[in-house]
Amino acid sequence: MPNWWDKPAPVVIPEGYAEFAEQFRILQDVMTAAAPDADQTRTASQLVAELIDVLAQSATDEWSQLSGRLPVPGRGQTLVPAFHIETETETESRGTVRFGRQFLGGNGAVHGGAIPLFFDDAFGRFANTHDRTLARTANLHVDYRNVTPIDTDLAVIVRFDREEGRKRYLTGEIWNGECLCVEASGLFVVLKPGAA
Numbered sequence: 001m002p003n004w005w006d007k008p009a010p011v012v013i014p015e016g017y018a019e020f021a022e023q024f025r026i027l028q029d030v031m032t033a034a035a036p037d038a039d040q041t042r043t044a045s046q047l048v049a050e051l052i053d054v055l056a057q058s059a060t061d062e063w064s065q066l067s068g069r070l071p072v073p074g075r076g077q078t079l080v081p082a083f084h085i086e087t088e089t090e091t092e093s094r095g096t097v098r099f100g101r102q103f104l105g106g107n108g109a110v111h112g113g114a115i116p117l118f119f120d121d122a123f124g125r126f127a128n129t130h131d132r133t134l135a136r137t138a139n140l141h142v143d144y145r146n147v148t149p150i151d152t153d154l155a156v157i158v159r160f161d162r163e164e165g166r167k168r169y170l171t172g173e174i175w176n177g178e179c180l181c182v183e184a185s186g187l188f189v190v191l192k193p194g195a196a
């Protein structure tokens with residue numbers, strides 16, 4: 001069985017798949033925002049049952065799935081809020097994120113659990129790119145400075161602060177205009193040879 005030390009095989013992305021993954025995000029947003037009546041619930045439930053049926057026909061292993069491996073913002077991993085990178089150097093990545101309705105915690109604020117999810121993914125990607133060897137999240141710290149609003153384009157900064165032996169330290173921020181919403185930091189530890 002392959003592991004993280006093997007180079008993943010190039011993924012062939014069927015035409016329309018990236019758009020389908022984006023539709024799937026929208027589906028999760030509209031599902032969260034909806035209050036269907038009984039007829040609408042029945043219709044929606046039948047359509048989702050059909051969708052499950054179609055997708056289950058191409059079920060495959062982790063190494064062949066398309067989700068998480070697309071060369072698009074969010075990589076087609078529809079659980080994770082997509083980080084739209086605008087500029088990137090070896091040590092700093094800047095871009096935007098927009099938490100859709102599916103990430104609502106309450107009263108217009110993003111769910112507190114969605115924010116570490118976002119940073120684990122954004123840090124994890126950055127800790128593992130630019131020809132760096134593989135590292136996993138050892139810890140993640142999040143300070144919620146101000147409410148992070150849903151359905152708003154927010155500025156993101158991710159920094160590769162420093163590397164000490166096998167330890168990589170990353171920090172990040174989410175801004176709503178001039179308002180600092182979140183500060184985060186993470187430790188990523190380079191895997192020992194043979195560790196998966």
Ligand SMILES: CCCCCCCCCCCCCCCC(=O)SCCNC(=O)CCNC(=O)[C@H](O)C(C)(C)COP(=O)(O)OP(=O)(O)OC[C@H]1O[C@@H](n2cnc3c(N)ncnc32)[C@H](O)[C@@H]1OP(=O)(O)O
Nearest residue numbers: 120121124125128134135136137138139165167189191192
């Ligand atoms: C994942 C690969 C993707 C690749 C594709 C890339 C592109 C695609 C993008 C994907 C984006 C998604 C990326 C998600 C990234 C995850 O979410 S990874 C999943 C979550 N993390 C885990 O499951 C990790 C579970 N934990 C472990 O496996 C092990 O504890 C670790 C973290 C590998 C460390 O174990 P170890 O190698 O035995 O480390 P050890 O020798 O004990 O310690 C080494 C040093 O680190 C320190 N340390 C270790 N743990 C800690 C800690 N928790 N706190 C403080 N210090 C610590 C030690 O004190 C030690 O320090 P020094 O003595 O050297 O100063």
